[in-house]
Amino acid sequence: MTFNSVLDDVQIYEAGKPIELVVREYGVDPKDIIKLASNENPYGTSPKVVSKLEEVSKNAFVYPDDSMYELKEALADKFQVNEHNIIVGAGSDQVIEFCVHAKCNASSKILMSGTTFAMYEIYGRQTGAKIIKTKDDEHNLYQFSLLYEEEGADIIFLCLPNNPLGECLDSQDVYKFLDTVDKNTLVVLDGAYQEFASYKDSAKSINPADVISKYPNVIYLGTFSKAYALGGMRVGYGISNTDIINTLYKLRPPFNITTPTLAAAIEALKDEEFVEECIVKNFEQMTRYEEYANSKGFEYIPSYTNFITMYLGEYNSKQIAQKLLEKGVIVRDMTGYGFNAVRITIGTQEQNTRVFTILDEVLKNS
Amino acid sequence: MTFNSVLDDVQIYEAGKPIELVVREYGVDPKDIIKLASNENPYGTSPKVVSKLEEVSKNAFVYPDDSMYELKEALADKFQVNEHNIIVGAGSDQVIEFCVHAKCNASSKILMSGTTFAMYEIYGRQTGAKIIKTKDDEHNLYQFSLLYEEEGADIIFLCLPNNPLGECLDSQDVYKFLDTVDKNTLVVLDGAYQEFASYKDSAKSINPADVISKYPNVIYLGTFSKAYALGGMRVGYGISNTDIINTLYKLRPPFNITTPTLAAAIEALKDEEFVEECIVKNFEQMTRYEEYANSKGFEYIPSYTNFITMYLGEYNSKQIAQKLLEKGVIVRDMTGYGFNAVRITIGTQEQNTRVFTILDEVLKNS
Numbered sequence: 001m002t003f004n005s006v007l008d009d010v011q012i013y014e015a016g017k018p019i020e021l022v023v024r025e026y027g028v029d030p031k032d033i034i035k036l037a038s039n040e041n042p043y044g045t046s047p048k049v050v051s052k053l054e055e056v057s058k059n060a061f062v063y064p065d066d067s068m069y070e071l072k073e074a075l076a077d078k079f080q081v082n083e084h085n086i087i088v089g090a091g092s093d094q095v096i097e098f099c100v101h102a103k104c105n106a107s108s109k110i111l112m113s114g115t116t117f118a119m120y121e122i123y124g125r126q127t128g129a130k131i132i133k134t135k136d137d138e139h140n141l142y143q144f145s146l147l148y149e150e151e152g153a154d155i156i157f158l159c160l161p162n163n164p165l166g167e168c169l170d171s172q173d174v175y176k177f178l179d180t181v182d183k184n185t186l187v188v189l190d191g192a193y194q195e196f197a198s199y200k201d202s203a204k205s206i207n208p209a210d211v212i213s214k215y216p217n218v219i220y221l222g223t224f225s226k227a228y229a230l231g232g233m234r235v236g237y238g239i240s241n242t243d244i245i246n247t248l249y250k251l252r253p254p255f256n257i258t259t260p261t262l263a264a265a266i267e268a269l270k271d272e273e274f275v276e277e278c279i280v281k282n283f284e285q286m287t288r289y290e291e292y293a294n295s296k297g298f299e300y301i302p303s304y305t306n307f308i309t310m311y312l313g314e315y316n317s318k319q320i321a322q323k324l325l326e327k328g329v330i331v332r333d334m335t336g337y338g339f340n341a342v343r344i345t346i347g348t349q350e351q352n353t354r355v356f357t358i359l360d361e362v363l364k365n366s
Numbered sequence: 367m368t369f370n371s372v373l374d375d376v377q378i379y380e381a382g383k384p385i386e387l388v389v390r391e392y393g394v395d396p397k398d399i400i401k402l403a404s405n406e407n408p409y410g411t412s413p414k415v416v417s418k419l420e421e422v423s424k425n426a427f428v429y430p431d432d433s434m435y436e437l438k439e440a441l442a443d444k445f446q447v448n449e450h451n452i453i454v455g456a457g458s459d460q461v462i463e464f465c466v467h468a469k470c471n472a473s474s475k476i477l478m479s480g481t482t483f484a485m486y487e488i489y490g491r492q493t494g495a496k497i498i499k500t501k502d503d504e505h506n507l508y509q510f511s512l513l514y515e516e517e518g519a520d521i522i523f524l525c526l527p528n529n530p531l532g533e534c535l536d537s538q539d540v541y542k543f544l545d546t547v548d549k550n551t552l553v554v555l556d557g558a559y560q561e562f563a564s565y566k567d568s569a570k571s572i573n574p575a576d577v578i579s580k581y582p583n584v585i586y587l588g589t590f591s592k593a594y595a596l597g598g599m600r601v602g603y604g605i606s607n608t609d610i611i612n613t614l615y616k617l618r619p620p621f622n623i624t625t626p627t628l629a630a631a632i633e634a635l636k637d638e639e640f641v642e643e644c645i646v647k648n649f650e651q652m653t654r655y656e657e658y659a660n661s662k663g664f665e666y667i668p669s670y671t672n673f674i675t676m677y678l679g680e681y682n683s684k685q686i687a688q689k690l691l692e693k694g695v696i697v698r699d700m701t702g703y704g705f706n707a708v709r710i711t712i713g714t715q716e717q718n719t720r721v722f723t724i725l726d727e728v729l730k731n732s
Binding site for chain 1: 600
């Protein structure tokens with residue numbers, strides 16, 4: 001059977017390895033597995049949200065309120081925007097998908113950083129669009145500007161801070177760049193890890209209300225998967241002008257988030273204290289990774305997120321990641337991105353202590 | 367901002383009205399609301415599944431096992447196919463989306479029944495494909511054949527049984543039709559309500575394993591939203607040959623179903639007894655609707671599903687549906703489909719008794 005030829009070039013996203021797989025393949029006891037590969041919140045979901053989920057379990061047979069009235073109201077209140085400026089997706093991932101499919105086809109161009117979130121490219125290739133990347137891996141706005149002048153672009157992705165590297169542009173630099181972009185180019189500001197970056201350094205903080213009031217061509221993306229500890233519930237959002245939101249709505253499948261997800265997201269927004277506590281602990285624990293890297297002479301990228309990308313010097317990152325996996329520590333090898341490095345989610349104090357011990361062992365035997 | 371021009375013609379799907387909206391707009395007490403608009407399972411979710419959901423609430427922060435190993439194994443076992451023949455979607459809806467986007471573009475054609483599931487057309491229009499419908503509302507394979515000969519098609523949708531009308535083709539007729547279809551045309555057999563149809567009349571029963579072994583160009587779709595009572599969890603599946611499944615995988619976003627959804631679906635497959643009980647009760651209660659319609663002289667379409675489409679004769683279905691809504695009974699008005707009819711999900715005995723009482727009142731005052 002023949003299919004759309006653009007699919008020939010589409011890669012399948014490689015997800016972080018799930019705990020179930022490590023149990024199956026290496027026979028590690030589930031309680032001994034430390035999963036630090038997908039930047040989940042290691043402190044678990046807020047107890048208040050867990051209670052809410054238990055309470056709504058009996059509603060699994062009911063379709064969700066597809067207007068998402070209450071969730072959109074809560075988000076509008078948090079970000080001081082109108083509900084009509086919001087679209088909710090099955091993860092901010094899905095909003096990325098809407099943006100790409102709304103704007104791109106085989107004659108389109110998408111501009112992004114040399115190494116950034118893999119789904120920008122994967123969704124882009126589904127439409128046959130040309131993918132243009134800066135030479136630098138980390139975001140370099142000078143290179144973005146040159147390429148934009150040279151090639152133009154239908155969409156520009158800025159990942160603030162950047163996954164999987166961890167660096168983050170200053171918001172003032174982002175705004176200056178936005179001033180130079182044509183109003184027919186959609187600029188996606190992906191704030192999946194913004195809560196972390198804003199806490200560490202206010203100069204990285206993006207205010208969606210300000211952005212959309214100044215720039216009619218920008219969409220800000222947020223997620224509940226990281227700081228809000230709902231990675232398993234698949235919910236994120238886009239904030240933009242109604243012109244863009246209304247068009248994205250045409251691509252939104254009905255009931256795109258689940259009934260428990262809707263309840264969980266609404267409840268999570270009521271427990272900001274939990275989120276803040278997790279972020280504080282995240283950066284306390286990140287210091288330990290930095291110290292560990294320094295002690296081994298490993299370079300790392302200073303991170304504005306809940307993960308750290310650490311180069312492994314003379315060790316082979318693919319082999320090290322594999323050996324860690326066999327001992328139940330799941331991290332992300334970065335070989336596929338062209339780095340001899342691992343990306344490790346910052347775990348809890350106890351998890352990190354064990355990671356250092358096991359990593360020491362693995363390095364000694366490599 | 368300009369967008370892909372194909373989106374100009376895209377309609378937004380109108381979902382059944384949620385309970386929350388009726389509470390907000392008409393001030394009806396939530397406990398008095400009877401929602402029979404979205405063909406949810408009125409008996410609620412299996413208690414075993416509810417317990418499982420309560421148990422996994424604490425895992426909301428963890429991404430699901432994206433390989434869906436255990437769920438695919440359970441489905442493969444149930445349908446006696448290989449796991450590589452299965453793709454899991456956020457509702458069978460999402461598998462429809464994958465099929466359309468894999469196969470169609472602005473020069474494609476999609477053939478379907480005159481009145482059928484709205485998402486076939488909505489996803490079709492997202493690609494700019496031409497939508498071809500039979501003149502008859504209900505499935506008429508003779509008309510399908512003539513149009514297919516005349517126009518050809520990249521995809522043919524057969525909804526077995528048909529939503530929102532309720533009729534169902536005999537499987538032998540479907541197989542004879544499949545014999546005449548070119549192997550480069552993808553035929554989607556949408557079995558969202560197959561559990562109901564198969565129970566009522568074994569001549570309607572489609573066996574996915576048989577179908578895919580005979581026809582390399584056919585995909586069978588199933589869902590957990592209806593008989594399995596997981597409408598709020600968003601999970602369905604496609605069964606087809608690996609060539610098709612592998613291509614659809616290129617369009618599947620990672621983590622397309624939630625962590626609790628995965629657990630719920632696996633558990634639901636272990637409790638087939640619950641499903642059977644619900645189906646038996648469904649058809650017992652449907653008899654009451656048929657008798658009610660007969661007593662009023664209303665025509666209805668004999669239904670192989672968990673809903674019934676009832677014509678309202680001299681009454682205006684839009685007005686009747688609105689008046690029912692104000693009294694807390696949510697049904698689907700069919701005016702938008704060109705019918706002076708309502709589609710009512712078959713509720714529980716108690717719900718249906720109340721529906722008849724309230725409908726009597728409304729009709730008396732109309």
